[in-house]
Amino acid sequence: MVPVIILRFIYNYIEYYLVTIYLSTHTVFLYGNNMLILEGIEEFVKVVEKGSFSAAAKSMGLSKSHMSKHVKKLETRLGVSLIHRTTRTLNLTNQGQEFFLKCQTILQEFEEARASLVNETTDPRGHIRLTVAGAFGEDFLSPIIAAFLQDYPDVSIDITFTNRRVDLHEEQFDLAIRSGSVEKNTSQGEKLFSHALVTAASRAYLETHGTPRNFTELKGHNCLCGTLPNWRFLVNGNLREIAVKGSWHSNNGRALVHAAISGLGIIQVPDFYVTDSLASGQLVEILPEDRVENNCFWAVYPKSHHVPRKVQMLVEYMQAKLSTYKTTI
Incomplete structure (x- = not known):
C-alpha cells in the first residue's frame, strides 16, 4: 500500500x-x-x-x-x-x-x-515508438530489439524505418537512432555505437581509372554520393573534408555498395555496409590510412527533463549488445 x-x-x-x-x-x-x-x-x-x-x-x-x-x-x-x-x-x-x-x-x-x-518497476512496461534508418537498423538493431521484447514481454515497440529526419516531438516518437550530430536545441542523446567510414571501389574501376593516392585526387573520380555533401578523412591527425560529385546519388547505403561493386565509381560508407564485400574482394579499400574511425550512432530523445525508464532500459540493452559486435563489424 x-x-x-x-x-x-x-x-x-x-x-x-x-x-x-x-x-x-x-x-x-x-x-x-x-x-x-x-x-x-x-x-x-x-x-x-x-x-x-x-x-x-x-x-x-x-x-x-x-x-x-x-x-x-x-x-x-x-x-x-x-x-x-x-x-x-x-x-x-x-x-x-x-x-x-x-x-x-x-x-x-x-x-x-x-x-x-509499489515495486512494480523491476521490469519495464508500456509502448515505445522508435525511428531508425538503413542497414544498421535492419541488420543490427532489429534482432537486438526482438531479443529485448523476448526478455521484457510487458513492452511493445513500434519501429519506423525512414531516412527522413523526423521531428520527435511533432510525430510523438520516444527514441530515434541517428548518425552524425545531435540537434541540441530540440533533442538530447547519448552515444550508442561507434563505426569507421570506409572509402572503397571495385578492382575493375581502379584498373580503369587509377587509384587515388590522397583524398584531394577524389575530385577527378566518379564518387557515388550518399546523404552527406562532403566526405571525411583523418589526415595526419587532422579531420579534413572534401566535396565530391558523381553520376549516382542515393540515400540508401546498400544501393551505393551495389553500384560500386558493379564498377560505377567510388563510395564512402559506414564499415558495416562493406564488411562482406571487402572480405570477398568485390571491393578494395582506398586510403585506409586516412579513414575516420570514431563516427557515432546516437540514441536521441525528445528534449525534456525526463527519459522514461522503459526507453532508457532499451538503450542500455542495445549498448550492451552492440559492444559485443565491435570485433566482428
Missing part, C-alpha cells in the same frame, strides 16, 4: 508543474480552493494518443460522453481551446499541442513514480 502522504505529494507536484506551463502567458482559472486540478487531463492525453474520443473512451473503459465532457471542462478551466473538433477530424490547436506534450510527460512520470513505490 502506497502511503497517502506520498501520493498527495506527487499529486501536488504535478498540479504545480501544470500551473507553471501557462502561468506566464495565460490567465489562471480559480477552481474552488485550487488553481488547477487534474480532472480531464488524463482524458485529454488519451484522446490525442488514440486519435478520437471513441477510441480513447474504449481504451479507458469509459463512455464517449464522459471523455468529451471532461475535456471540455478542462478547456474551460484553462481558458483556452485545446482541440479543434469536426464531425470527421480532431486536431490540436497550437496551445493544445504544447499542453499535450508536457501533460503526456508528466503523466508518464506520475505512473513511474507510483509504480516505483
Whole structure:
C-alpha cells in the first residue's frame, strides 16, 4: 500500500508543474480552493494518443460522453481551446499541442513514480515508438530489439524505418537512432555505437581509372554520393573534408555498395555496409590510412527533463549488445 502522504505529494507536484506551463502567458482559472486540478487531463492525453474520443473512451473503459465532457471542462478551466473538433477530424490547436506534450510527460512520470513505490518497476512496461534508418537498423538493431521484447514481454515497440529526419516531438516518437550530430536545441542523446567510414571501389574501376593516392585526387573520380555533401578523412591527425560529385546519388547505403561493386565509381560508407564485400574482394579499400574511425550512432530523445525508464532500459540493452559486435563489424 502506497502511503497517502506520498501520493498527495506527487499529486501536488504535478498540479504545480501544470500551473507553471501557462502561468506566464495565460490567465489562471480559480477552481474552488485550487488553481488547477487534474480532472480531464488524463482524458485529454488519451484522446490525442488514440486519435478520437471513441477510441480513447474504449481504451479507458469509459463512455464517449464522459471523455468529451471532461475535456471540455478542462478547456474551460484553462481558458483556452485545446482541440479543434469536426464531425470527421480532431486536431490540436497550437496551445493544445504544447499542453499535450508536457501533460503526456508528466503523466508518464506520475505512473513511474507510483509504480516505483509499489515495486512494480523491476521490469519495464508500456509502448515505445522508435525511428531508425538503413542497414544498421535492419541488420543490427532489429534482432537486438526482438531479443529485448523476448526478455521484457510487458513492452511493445513500434519501429519506423525512414531516412527522413523526423521531428520527435511533432510525430510523438520516444527514441530515434541517428548518425552524425545531435540537434541540441530540440533533442538530447547519448552515444550508442561507434563505426569507421570506409572509402572503397571495385578492382575493375581502379584498373580503369587509377587509384587515388590522397583524398584531394577524389575530385577527378566518379564518387557515388550518399546523404552527406562532403566526405571525411583523418589526415595526419587532422579531420579534413572534401566535396565530391558523381553520376549516382542515393540515400540508401546498400544501393551505393551495389553500384560500386558493379564498377560505377567510388563510395564512402559506414564499415558495416562493406564488411562482406571487402572480405570477398568485390571491393578494395582506398586510403585506409586516412579513414575516420570514431563516427557515432546516437540514441536521441525528445528534449525534456525526463527519459522514461522503459526507453532508457532499451538503450542500455542495445549498448550492451552492440559492444559485443565491435570485433566482428
